[in-house]
Amino acid sequence: MPYCPNGRFVHIPPPYPDSNWDNDFGRPWWRDDAYLVGILSQKTRLIKIINTLTSQDQVIEVCSEEIMTEIQDRYMKYNAHAGSYTCKFEGKNLDMSKTLQENGIDDEDEEFYQLSMNDDTYLQPIHLYFNDDLTEA
Structure with a gap:
C-alpha cells in the first residue's frame, strides 16, 4: 500500500476495498516516461578524494554506474580546478571514461558487512x- 501522509492523489488506490474506485485508467502517471527524472542506481558507495597538493580530502557518495x-x-x-588534476588509485592513472569497478576500485561493502x-x-x-599545466580554467 502506498504511503500517503497528506492524503490520496491521482491513481492511488484507496486503503480499503472500494467498488466505486475506477482503476481502468491505464498506465499510472508515475510510470510515464515523460516524468522520468533519473535512473535509480543499483548501488551507491562512498569514496574519499584526496587532493595531494593541499592535503584536503572529501568523502563523496557516488553511484556504481x-x-x-x-x-x-x-x-x-569542492575544487573548481579539478580538471587540472590527474586521478590515481594505488599509484595508477585512472581511465576517466570508466567506472570505479572498471578501474579496479572494488566495492568492499559486502566484505565489511560480513565482518x-x-x-x-x-x-x-x-x-x-596537480598537473601544473594551467590549461584548465
Whole structure:
C-alpha cells in the first residue's frame, strides 16, 4: 500500500476495498516516461578524494554506474580546478571514461558487512595530483 501522509492523489488506490474506485485508467502517471527524472542506481558507495597538493580530502557518495568524469564533475564544487588534476588509485592513472569497478576500485561493502564493520571505516582513496599545466580554467 502506498504511503500517503497528506492524503490520496491521482491513481492511488484507496486503503480499503472500494467498488466505486475506477482503476481502468491505464498506465499510472508515475510510470510515464515523460516524468522520468533519473535512473535509480543499483548501488551507491562512498569514496574519499584526496587532493595531494593541499592535503584536503572529501568523502563523496557516488553511484556504481558513474564514470570518473561524472565523479570529477561532482567534485568540482569542492575544487573548481579539478580538471587540472590527474586521478590515481594505488599509484595508477585512472581511465576517466570508466567506472570505479572498471578501474579496479572494488566495492568492499559486502566484505565489511560480513565482518560486522562499518562500511565507512575504510574508504578507498582516489588521489588527485596537480598537473601544473594551467590549461584548465
